[in-house]
Amino acid sequence: MRTDDLILSLSQDARPVRRLPPPTRRALGWFALAVPVVAAIALTLGLRADLGLRMAEPAFVIQLIACGLTAFCAAIAGLALTVPGTPKVWALLPIPPMLVWLGGFGRQCFLEWLSPQSGELLNGPHLHCLPDIAVITAIPTVVLLLMLRRGACFEPRLPVMLGGLAAAALAHGGLSLAHPEDSGLLVLIFQFIAVGLLALVVGTKPMGMTRGSE
Amino acid sequence: MDIAANPPFEALSGLIESKGGQAVTSGEQREPGTAWGALMAAAQDGDGAAYGRLLAEITPMLRRIVRRRWGDTDCEDIVQEVLISLHRVRHTYDPQRPFMPWLMAIAQFRVADAARKSARRNIHERPEWSFEFGLPDVAADEPDEPQGDPQLLRRAIANLPEGQRRAVELLKLEERSLKEAAVETGMSVGALKVAVHRGLKALRAAMTGKER
Structure with a gap:
């Protein structure tokens, strides 16, 4: 086919398309949907008995805020990277809140290591939390992946991993309201295995290149 | 930005x-x-x-x-x-x-x-250069078919009828599955098999200058 004929054929096929909103607005949309879902699941699981006490601890509140910020920033970064031409430096956006979030683990591990009694984090993974983790991470992950697929990405691994990070952070925030044990490490391990496998499957082919979004 | x-x-x-x-x-x-x-x-x-x-x-x-x-x-x-x-x-x-x-x-x-x-x-066109297939046998007789001129092959592919050209491009060059190629072209799997067979036959004839 000659290029002129192709141009003619494409211009004849120029149906109106629904523009992709800016990544911040899309991330807000995801947040608005995922936060109530995670909160509802946490309420269904039952809020932890010592929640009032924990909410009085600045470290707990800071970690909770860092979870939310990590989720939001990772969602923005992932969604931004599904727009062609977006610099990859956007992937660094969730790093600062993530460092605060992960720093909370490190601090808690260090304090437990210093303490003569064994604590919740160094006691080994709380495998009984696994079903709750699967439930609470599933919906935010699936919704965000569907949103990512509306974009176009030539190397989808990075956006998929960022989407997984966003869902993991949000899930950990929700679970820390329900579980007396800190399940954050298990959430991370679970989510990175799940999203890593997903990235291997869907991350190999360019995303959104097979059809338009009329 | x-x-x-x-x-x-x-x-x-x-x-x-x-x-x-x-x-x-x-x-x-x-x-x-x-x-x-x-x-x-x-x-x-x-x-x-x-x-x-x-x-x-x-x-x-x-x-x-x-x-x-x-x-x-x-x-x-x-x-x-x-x-x-x-x-x-x-x-x-x-x-x-x-x-x-x-x-x-x-x-x-x-x-x-x-x-x-x-x-x-x-890589697929030169399997004899890989360790898996060993080194090329320089003492062996020249094969019947010439090694192939990429320009000639390209021209030969371009001269194929539309259906055969699409079938060869999708199935042999882009290595799509029959199912994917069927979706892309709107042709049936059977028609694609026939088209690729005829396309390859025509290409062989064009490259060697003789009918097989």
Whole structure:
């Protein structure tokens, strides 16, 4: 086919398309949907008995805020990277809140290591939390992946991993309201295995290149 | 985003400057990216005329970029793939943002994809060069079929009837499955098998100069 004929054929096929909103607005949309879902699941699981006490601890509140910020920033970064031409430096956006979030683990591990009694984090993974983790991470992950697929990405691994990070952070925030044990490490391990496998499957082919979004 | 700091945009600026700023064929003196962004926004709203004009205006520039990065071989095919990709992802363009980085990302991907496909094709075309197959037997007689002239093969493929050409390209060059090729072409699996068989037979005849 000659290029002129192709141009003619494409211009004849120029149906109106629904523009992709800016990544911040899309991330807000995801947040608005995922936060109530995670909160509802946490309420269904039952809020932890010592929640009032924990909410009085600045470290707990800071970690909770860092979870939310990590989720939001990772969602923005992932969604931004599904727009062609977006610099990859956007992937660094969730790093600062993530460092605060992960720093909370490190601090808690260090304090437990210093303490003569064994604590919740160094006691080994709380495998009984696994079903709750699967439930609470599933919906935010699936919704965000569907949103990512509306974009176009030539190397989808990075956006998929960022989407997984966003869902993991949000899930950990929700679970820390329900579980007396800190399940954050298990959430991370679970989510990175799940999203890593997903990235291997869907991350190999360019995303959104097979059809338009009329 | 600072588009001037964007490497693809810098490369593009160089190309535009090298042509004396004549990237816009209408002859108007304006920033091509801005004008093209407006045309793209109109195209997103379903304005076919604006879309046709945009594609016609960017094609010579895409051709120069592809030629510079890839060379003349298959240049027009890659340009066409860029245009098709642009069409498929046109909903992702944000009229508030610069047009050039968006377009360049698509073009860069298509050039890189062509390089990947070419490398894969070359590996499949020369299995005797791999350790798995051992070293080539230089003492052996020349095979019946000549080693093959890529230009001749390309011309022979281009001369095939449309159905056979598509079948050979999708199934043999791009290594798609029969199912994927059927979806792409709208042909049945049976028809594709027949088309690829006939296409290969015609290619063999064209390359060796004799019917088999």
